[in-house]
Amino acid sequence: MHWSSLTALALVAPSSALLRFGCSQLVVQRIDPLVNPGIAPSPHLHQLIGGNALNIFMDPKEDIGEKATCTTCQFSEDFSNYWTAVMFFKAKNGSVKRVPQIPNIGFEGANGGMTVYYMQDGLANYQQTSKVTAFKQGFRMLIGEAASRTKKESQQFRQITYTCLETPGTRFPETMYFPTKPCPAGIMANVRFPTCWDGKNLDSPDHRSHMAYPESGTFESGGPCPASHPVRVPQLMYETIWDTSSFNDKALWPEDGSQPFVWSMDDTTGFGSHGDYVFGWKGDSLQRAMDSPCYVNCPTLKTQSMTAMNKCSVPKTVTEDVDSSCPTPPTPTSELTRKIDLQP
Template sequence: MYWKPLVPALLAGSVHAGSLRFSCSQLVVERLDPLVNPGLLQTPHVHQIIGGNSFNASMDPGIAPAEASTCTTCTFSEDFSNYWTAVLYFRARNGTFKRVPQKPNVGFEQANGGMTVYYTPTIKNGALKKGEVTAFKKGFRMIVGDPSYRTKTEAAKFRQLTYTCLENMNTRTGETVDFPAKPCKVGIMVNVRFPTCWDGENLDSPDHMAHVAYPSSSTFENNAPCPASHPVKIPQLFFEIIFDTTKFNDKSLWPEDGSQPFVWSFGDKTGYGNHGDYVFGWKDDSLQKAMDANCNVNCPQLNTQSIATGNQCAQKQKVKEDVDSWLTELPGGMPVQ
């Protein structure tokens, strides 16, 4: 995969006015990952999954989620894609763990946790030519980030995987690549931005990354060109996940040395292992139509379902496991490091 160092100027939250922005409620929280651990029930760490209800331990690329799903947690009813990230835990002074719940973003207050999802086409001089951005294809999947990373140098290999310490629900500045070091008044927003160039041939790759790349110079936001190895422009896929850390803001609950108390479900206390996964599942050419129309939140080219309807689409854990009580260790026994 073509990686460029993280550019500090990019840490300011930037979303084009033409972003297709919508809510997807929580589908299930459990230890499944059909990309990294296909077929394995109870993978090493816990994820929060959103999207179509065909999500499973094994997901055959030849079977479209739009054909296999009967409902979706997303606002646009043509979107049966699956999106997932790790979940956040609070580690108390006595060493026990409590999962931090997600809460809805501004404008999507009735959603059941989940995420806000963006698909942003490249806009040049305020205009978008039809077909300039190629939507993902049936069978497409990708990952961004690496859960094994624990240093800033490693994290710099991925652009714009960041955290926002929310002073209020509209805070969109001050992003960092590691966990906020202070209590955040209304929560921590996790920002996951995927690469925006595709090799035009492979729907996946062994590491789920090599078939996509970042622009060869400058940034996606500046309509920078794609590298010759990955010449096809794809939408910028972007997740915002808001963790409601407010009930843990009392610093008397934090470690005695004053260090921040949150850890990812894969045992990362630094935040540098931030990552996200994606399996494309839009019905027919609906996403391409939305990109060509440069939809912004509301999209007449798509069918919209209510947030309440999306909330009703849910799965039970494939293997029942307590991920929400006060726990003596992270699910799966993941060590903190």
Template sequence: MQWPTLFVLGVLSTLSTALLRFQCSQLVVQRLDPLVAPGQIPSTHLHQIVGGNAFNVTMDPKTMDIPTQATCTSCSFSEDFSNYWTAVLFFKARNGTFKRVPQIAQISGATAGITVYYMQDALYDTKQASKVTAFKPGFRMFVGDPTARSKADVAKFRQLTYTCMANAGSRSPETSEFPSTPCAYGIMANARFPTCWDGVNLDSPNHMDHMSYPVNGTFESQAPCPDTHPVRMPQVLFEVVWDTSKFNNKADWPTDGTQPFVWSFGDGTGYGNHADYVFGWKGDALQKLMDDACVVNCPTANAKTQGSAAMNKCVQTAQVKEDVDGWLTELPGGMPVTYSK
């Protein structure tokens, strides 16, 4: 299915309840990971981060109140100081050098970054009528496995996928591995987080066990949450569009014809796709929006938004100083490229 932007806005404007879809511009690109590797400078691999400018090497919820420490956000909702991040995509040329793949913002005026969704029901559900409980201060989660190198490895995460985009509206088909042929517009990487919470823990040692998928199927199937994780949360979805069209010359691809893209953590298969989320909405702003008739552009009293100029102005200087934009002889941090375990 293809969803041109104007078509999406036209359909969703008829919904009765909340479906948030918004852009977050680039905050910083650097090797820090306060969720998986707090205090480690630098972290093992490169990330692209969006959201509030309280992002730091350590973000301990016991000592940090994100909305009060952030002074700006690169997201269009001005009360959303959360941080959202993923790894960075690189092109590996035939000569073995690497080049960071630029990103395309899906919403006009934004600078690169991530398109974020918060949903009550499946994206294609025209009612969005289910009740969900918004995340709480201190909440954080992770999805995916950077060491995954096979379809079986990634299957347990259910909805970490790629779309080979023919144009800006492409949304299907989705694969769990990197596309094997050139994509005319680019590659969209999709990360959907689990939606069932244990109702107690804001985090867990692996940043995943406090969350669960529905008993069977996916969030879209409207299956119930398991008894161990009874609280239904919003579906958080990241869409990141990588402008791989700049690297579609097959003469630059590996001589064996395999695809040339690798993640910054050294994954040449795509199965290691993963994403991080640290909640930082101000007060009960997110719950109000999820309870409101707020759809995409959210013309309601509860939606405090800002323009692209303010979003783009919210940036950080990288704490880890290294070249991430030139042609590199190795991935940042020296991560080796692997195709199997």
């Protein structure tokens, strides 16, 4: 469905809360304050959006919703940080070039970034009537595994997919692997997080175990949460549009005809896609939004101009050429955890 149609339906739908908003780029650099806190440079490059309280440590005891002074997101009360890996194009001659990001439909003028969703029900359900509990201060989570290279490895994470955009409005089909043909309007990387929380832990050692998927069915079908994770939270989703249009000349692609795109952790399959989230909404603003008649836009939240979104930034911690840095092989999560534990 084209977003112009979705927006039109939003004007008449008797709905509750579905937030869809754009966030401009905050910084592109080799840091990962969730998996590699305090380590700079981190094992691979990330693109990050959200509030300017971002730092390499991200102490969970700090309320970044109070600490931040600006955000790259449309809703000015959202100082959360959201990030993914970075996509590169590896040409036949071995040269590497970072693929730029472009804004989604409806957010033209934004400096790259991503589109973020918070949903009470599946995207196609215009009613959005289910009750959800907003994330709490200090909450964080990770979805996906940077080291995954096969479909079997990535199947444990539902709905981390790609859409080959024929036009900016294309939304299907979705694949779990990188598109194998040129995509005229770019590649959309979709990341959807689990929707059931244990109700106790704001994080876990692997940043995943405190979250779960419905025990049967899916979030979209209203599947129930398991007894171990009984609290239903919003469906958090990222859409990142990578502008691959300038790399679609097949003469530049590998001799064997394989697809030329690679994630910053040296993943040419696409199965290593992942997303990180650190909650930072100010006060109870997210819960108020989830309890209000919001659909795409939300009158209960404060919004800011595109100029203000694009203006917010943070200084770089790592000095590096992020446009042509060679992607790096991933470090297994277990080894990353061990390295962090050994930090003084």
